[in-house]
Amino acid sequence: MSLAQQIKPISYLKSHAADIIKNFATNPDPLIITQNGEAKMVVLDIQAYEQQQETMALLKLIAMGNKELAQGQFQEADDFFSEMAREE
Template identity: 30%
Template sequence: MHITNDIKPVTYLKAKAADLLNQINDTHRPVLIIQNGEPRAVLQDPKSYEEMRNALRLLKMLAIGEDDIHKGNLRSQEEVFNDLENLLKKQS
């Protein structure tokens, strides 16, 4: 990772937007945009962004599942499969 190559001032974004887009799509590394020395935005290629969103969704589902376990909101496998089987029978 070349973090110094991945931090650009907003003036660079204004002047070389196409180059910056090529960089993030070629490297798949996000670029931090700074303004007056402060972080203001992150640019990321669409594929990496979608992968990150999918990973966050999975982590959220895991956290919800762990919370259910701690709260005792559990059902047996047999009960779940019976409910699914009954639901499928009603739909056919």
């Protein structure tokens, strides 16, 4: 479904909340809610929200790893595995 069809005024949200929730089962696209003609919020189903949060967490970990790598804060793999073998 196109994004334009997923834009609704806040009055639609107020009067169709139950229908919106039911529709997420077949159409998980986010719903954009407007107020006075301006986009004000996005409504997502819980699975899409959780997926988005997991993606953000993974991207944060990648960014942190890249920063540590650029700063030289890493250990060679052979050294790491040798250290782990000594601790067993």
